[in-house]
Amino acid sequence: MTGSGIGSTWPIFTMATQCPDYNFSEIEPHWQRYWDEHKTWRAEDRSDLPKYYVLDMFPYPSGAGLHIGHPEGYTGTDILARYQRARGRNVLHPMGWDAFGLPTEQFAIQTGAHPRDTSRRNIDNFRRQIKSLGFYYDWDREVDTTDPAYFRWTQWIFLQLFKKGLAYVDERPVWWCEALGTVLANEEVIDGRSERGNHPVVRRSLRQWVLRITAYAEDLLNGLKDLDWPDSTKRMQEAWIGRSEGAEIRFDLESLPGQSLEVFTTRPDTLFGATYMVVAPEHPLVPRLTAGAQRAAVEAYVGKAAAKSDLERTDLAKDKSGVFTGSFALHPVTGSRLPVWVADYVLLSYGTGAIMAVPAHDQRDYDFALTFDLPVQQVIEPADHSGNGDAATLPFLGEGRLVHSDGYTGLDWAEAKARITADLEAAGKGRARVQYKLRDWLFSRQRYWGEPFPIVWVSESDFEAARALPEVAPLLPAEPVVYREKDIAWYALPLPDAALPLELPEVESYHPSGSGESPLARATDWLDIWFHPASGRSTPASGPRPEGSGWIRARRETNTMPQWAGSCWYYLRYLDPKNPAEPFSPEAEAYWQTPDLYVGGAEHAVLHLLYARFWHKVLHDLGVVRSPEPFRKLFHQGIILGEDGSKMSKSLGNVVNPDEIVKDYGADTLRLYLMFLGPLEAMKPWNPKGIEGVHRFLRKVWRDLLDPAGRPAAKLHDGPEDHPATERLFHETIKKVTEDIENLRFNTAISQMMVFANHLQKVDRLARATASGFVQLIAPFAPHFGEELWERLGGAPSVTTAPWPAYDPAKLVTDEVKVVFQVNGKVRGDGFLPREATEADAVAAARAHPRVAPHLDGKALRKTIYVPGRILNLVVSG
C-alpha cells in the first residue's frame, strides 16, 4: 500500500468511513449517525408491506444503567428486526421506559430529588447506552409510562375497568411492608418478605383498590391453549390460576338454627367420610359458633393466628394446630353431628374459608385428626380391593370405589362425585362449583411515584345528584363503589375524559405518611377540592366554592397504581404513540395488531404477562382490540451469570458494564458475543476470553474481503463463478443462517458464518457477489460492520434496504455422498458413493474397504441396514 490511496484516491465511498483497518470506534458512531439522520429504523404507519412487530420487554431505567442482560434479549430481537426488514417486512421494533417504580422513589426519599428528574436522567443514560449498541429501534415511538401524555391513557383504561365493575374497593388484610411503607400484592411477597428489598411484611387491614381479574379466570386459562409460549410459562400461569372443580355443600348448624356453614370440596364423593368441620380463624361465623366454655380458648387461638405471619402459618407450621369451638354441624345426608373446629390450616381466602374434614382421604385432615384424636372414617377403597373396608393404608388418596356410603357404596368415585353433587343440589344442600386459586388483583400502592387514580370520593347525597347527570351516568358502574369510614359512606366518582390526565401534585416530602396513606395525602390543595362532576373541573377546597351549579366537595384518591399498570398496555401505545385523542387509532391497531414476537425474562411469567393478558381481554371485550390475546408468541432469554458462574451483583463485583465492552471491542463484537455465548434461552456464564474469539472473527472477515488500504481485496472478482466448494458452502451458510435466525438459534448461525469465514481464508478468488452476500448475512448480527463492508464492496447504502440472500437448493446437492460403514453398529470406515448408489453398491464398497473388510472376514451377514447418503450397517455373526 506504499504511497497509495490516502489523500489521492480517497474518498472512494460516499457514506462509509475511510479507515483502512477495522476501526470500530470510528465506524460505529458513524453508522449510528447515519441511521439517525436517515431514520433507517422507522416503521411506516401506512404501508403495503406486510408488518412485522417484534417487541422487547421495556426496561425500568434504574440508576445503575444498562445491565448486560438487557442487550442480550435486545440483540436477539434486533437481529430478527433487521432480518425481517431484509425479507421485505415493514418492521415495528420499539423501545420505551417503565419508569414509575420504587427505586426512584426510594432515591427521592433519601435525597429529596424529584422522581421525575431522576427518571429523566436515568432514561437519558439508558437511551444513550442502547443507541451505542446500534439497535434498530424506532425512536420516534419511544414511550415513557411516567409521561402524562402516556398515563392519561393508563388512567383511561382504569376508568373502563371501573365502568365495567371490574374495579372496586375493599377493606382487606393486605401485605404491609413497613420498610417500604406500602402494601404489596401477593405476587410481590416471597416467603413473608418483600420481593423488592427483602423486607419483612405483615398483615394489615387497609382500604384498597382491587381489580376483578377473577372474572376473567376462565378466559385467561382457556386462552393459554392457543399461545406459542414456553410450556413452563403456560404451566406456571395455569397453576397460578389454579382451577378446581368440586362442590359447594351446606352444613346446617345445630346451635344456630337457620344458619349454615358452606364448604368447598373437590371430593364430594367423600361426603360420608366427613368426621368434623374446620373454619379459618378469620371466618365471620367464628364468634357465633363459639360456645361459652370454649370462648377463652378460641379467642386466644384466633388472636395468635392473627399475629402470626404467613411464613409461620405455612412454611414453618406444618404441625397442625386448632381449637374446638364447642358447636356442631349436621351432616347434610346422615344428619350426624360433626364438631366444628377452628384451625389455621384452613385459609379464609380460598373457597369459603371452611371445610368438611375427611381424614381418611386427605393428608392434612388426617394429620389434624391424629393430633386431636378425631374419628377417621374410610369411604373410598382401592379398586382392586373387594372387601368392604378398612384394608387400605390411610389416608388413602388414590382413585377407587365407595364404601360405607349409604346409597352410593360400590360406585366408582368419579361417578359418585357427580351423583352426590346432583343429589345435594336437588335437596337444596349444595351445588357444583368451580374454584380458582387466582385472587383479585390488589391494585393500589401507598406511594407517590405512580399513576394517580382518576377518582374522587364524595358523600352519598352528592353522589346521587351526580349520578343523575347525563354526563356522569355513563361513566359509572352498575353498582356504586363505596366504602365506609367512621360511619360515613364515601362514593367513588370518576373523572371524565376531559379531566385526564390527572397529574401528580408537587409535594414537599416523598415519605409515606405511615398511616397507610401515600405522600399524596399531604398535598392538601390537590387532595381536598371543589369538584364539578360533569366537566371534571376542580379547584382547591381551601378556596371559595366556584360560581355556578353542580360543584361539590370531594377528596381525591390518595393511592397510586402499581408499577404493573403502565406495562399492561404499552405494546399498544407503540402502535400510535403520539395520538392525543385516543390510546391508539383503530387504523393503527388494524394494521399492527399485536406483537409477532415478544422477548423478555422468565421472571415475568405470571405477573406482568397475566396482568397484561387481563387488560387486553377487557379491551377486547370493549371492542378496542381485535385479538383476544396480546402476545401470541413469547420467548424468554436466559440469564447471563458472572464470570464465576454466580448471579451478577454489585456485592460480588462480577458485574459486566456494557459501556466498557463497547469501548474496548465495539458494539458489534458485544452483540456477536452475546449471541454466541450459547442458546438465547439458556443461563450461561460470561467469559471475557470468549469475546476475543468473535472479535477476531470480525477482523478476519475484514482482512479477507478488504485489502490493507481498506478497499476490496485483490482476490475479489466481478464474475459470477466461485469454486464449487465455495459455492456450496456459501449456499449452505445462507440456508443455515436463515433457518437459525427464524428459530432464534443465533449461536449456531454465528458458528456457521465462522466456518464460512475460515473457508474464505483458503480460497484465492471469490465472486464479489458472494462476498457481499456474506456481508448481508453478518449485517443483522454486526450491523455497523455490515453497513461498512457492504458499501466498501460496492453496495448502495444501506445494507438494510437490500433483500435477504436466497439459497439455491440445487447448489446444495452433490454427486457423491459420504456413507458411513458400520459393522454391528460400530463405525469401521466410510466412503464416497454416488448419490443414487443402491444397497448392493454400498455393501460392495464396504466389503472392499480395507478397514471394514477384516471385520467381515469369515462371518455370516445376517442383516443389512442402508440409509442412503448416511449409513450402512452390516450385522454379522460367527
Next chain:
RNA sequence: GCCCCGGUGGCGGAAUGGUAGACGCAGCGGACUUAAAAUCCGCUGGCCGCAAGGCCGUGAGGGUUCGAGUCCCUCCCGGGGCACCA
C-alpha cells in the same frame, strides 16, 4: 413434598434415532519477526500401542433398537416454579 427444565472434553457449547465433541476459548508445537504483538499452519476426550490400529467414553444403573447424547423406566446431582388452595 409436588410440577417443570437441565447434566456432553480443561471451559462455553454443537449434534432430523445414523461417524459424539461442529464453532469458539484455553493449552501444546511450528512459521513469520532482531524481539514482541498481530497473523498463519498443525495438534488437542481418556486408556493401550513404536505404529497400524484397538478398547472405553455424553451424571449412575437398567431397557427398547441393526444403531441411543437423543426414546422408555429407576436413581443421583444442579437450576426454576408452586407449596396446608380443601
